[in-house]
Amino acid sequence: MIGAIDQLLERQARSWPRLAKGIRGLAQAQTRRVRIDWFDVFIRHIPHRMSSTTAAVDQESVAKRPCFLCASNLDPEEEGFEFGAGFTIYCNPFPIVEHHLTIVYKEHGMQHIAHQIGNMLDIAASLPGYFVVYNGPECGASAPDHMHFQAGSRKLFPIERDVERANGMIVPNYSRNVFVFRGPNRSVLMDRMDLTIELLANATGKRPEPLINIALFYEREEWVACLFPRGKHRPDVFYRGELTVSPASIDLCGIFVVPFEQDFQRITGDQIAAIFREVTLPDDVFQGVAAKLESAR
Numbered sequence: 655m656i657g658a659i660d661q662l663l664e665r666q667a668r669s670w671p672r673l674a675k676g677i678r679g680l681a682q683a684q685t686r687r688v689r690i691d692w693f694d695v696f697i698r699h700i701p702h703r704m705s706s707t708t709a710a711v712d713q714e715s716v717a718k719r720p721c722f723l724c725a726s727n728l729d730p731e732e733e734g735f736e737f738g739a740g741f742t743i744y745c746n747p748f749p750i751v752e753h754h755l756t757i758v759y760k761e762h763g764m765q766h767i768a769h770q771i772g773n774m775l776d777i778a779a780s781l782p783g784y785f786v787v788y789n790g791p792e793c794g795a796s797a798p799d800h801m802h803f804q805a806g807s808r809k810l811f812p813i814e815r816d817v818e819r820a821n822g823m824i825v826p827n828y829s830r831n832v833f834v835f836r837g838p839n840r841s842v843l844m845d846r847m848d849l850t851i852e853l854l855a856n857a858t859g860k861r862p863e864p865l866i867n868i869a870l871f872y873e874r875e876e877w878v879a880c881l882f883p884r885g886k887h888r889p890d891v892f893y894r895g896e897l898t899v900s901p902a903s904i905d906l907c908g909i910f911v912v913p914f915e916q917d918f919q920r921i922t923g924d925q926i927a928a929i930f931r932e933v934t935l936p937d938d939v940f941q942g943v944a945a946k947l948e949s950a951r
């Protein structure tokens with residue numbers, strides 16, 4: 655599997671101009687590390703993420719544009735290979751990290767996590783050295799109308815080290831609320847994550863799915879799943895035009911994408927911490943869900 659993906663990346667970097675441009679863009683990306691409290695965030699200036707960061711994801715705008723994940727709309731040079739339960743793996747032409755992949759369901763249909771946790775765990779188990787992420791339709795997915803995951807190299811993946819500090823399923827003093835589940839048993843993890851999503855939907859009244867980002871990976875025969883419940887899609891600084899940032903899973907995992915040079919120069923660790931707190935679920939609601947999860951053990 656990994657060998658086939660390496661070959662796909664190599665082949666597509668030569669044959670698909672849009673991907674070649676994206677890989678050059680990533681190679682030129684500047685990255686700056688900031689220390690916040692006890693953890694690091696890597697701020698990454700990537701101009702080619704502009705359209706994803708500012709994507710209009712309301713229903714009307716999405717309905718007007720052709721879906722860029724449907725097979726019939728792909729670039730002629732773009733190729734992928736089929737994987738698991740109806741998914742195809744493609745190279746992401748707007749990479750944030752090395753080996754950035756998009757894992758697309760075969761049929762056009764709303765981004766949703768119900769009945770997909772098992773597939774996500776299976777994909778992660780097949781991709782050693784990678785993370786796999788899910789962005790909810792109102793939480794950073796720029797194609798909310800077509801079910802997909804993303805994956806990428808964990809060479810830079812700050813949260814992997816941060817979650818070592820988890821106290822049970824919670825990471826204390828982390829400036830963002832996240833549930834961490836870890837273990838070798840697929841069905842136990844699936845049940846745990848499904849229950850969390852159900853409790854979040856109840857607590858926030860958001861149906862069919864609560865606002866959510868998920869990042870997970872498989873290492874040493876166990877999964878580590880990070881589930882970020884969200885309070886809102888974009889921070890106020892975005893709408894006020896102060897900072898063009900719109901955090902999704904990868905940002906919450908500690909690689910903070912900044913498409914504009916001036917934002918890259920001026921954004922501070924304190925601002926990032928404030929944005930994390932603002933877009934993840936407020937403490938009181940988060941603690942309420944955590945208490946229910948504890949008692950359901």
Ligand SMILES: [Zn+2]
Binds near residue numbers: 721722723724762763
């Ligand atoms: Zn589509």
